[in-house]
């Protein structure tokens with residue numbers, strides 16, 4: 244299979260799985276709003292390396308139209324510092340990244356997979372940007388029920 248066909252096929256599988264997971268749960272999907280990030284000189288190395296070599300634009304398109312078809316809200320969030328901010332305490336510094344795959348907060352010691360930490364930040368930002376989530380989850384004492392995925 245041609246590389247581009249393989250990527251397209253994989254993007255279809257990933258987007259379908261994500262939307263299927265959100266379906267019937269009342270969840271929304273949060274996506275980093277990465278339009279223009281490649282041309283932005285401030286794009287961080289970690290962000291660039293996550294973006295390199297994959298058609299995230301296509302994946303976003305697939306997720307967006309499949310979610311729309313299923314009636315699932317998609318919430319774009321600001322992608323800045325999702326990789327280097329601690330999803331536990333919010334502390335943001337360059338050295339937070341232990342390695343490309345691992346996150347460790349210099350402030351609170353929170354440790355997590357780098358993608359997991361970014362996903363938690365994306366979810367929390369979507370929560371802030373979606374006013375009615377507060378009403379839905381009010382009083383439950385739980386984190387917002389959002390599916391987040393870094394760099395889609």
Ligand SMILES: [Zn+2]
Pocket residue numbers: 329330331332333334348349350351352353
């Ligand atoms: Zn922290």
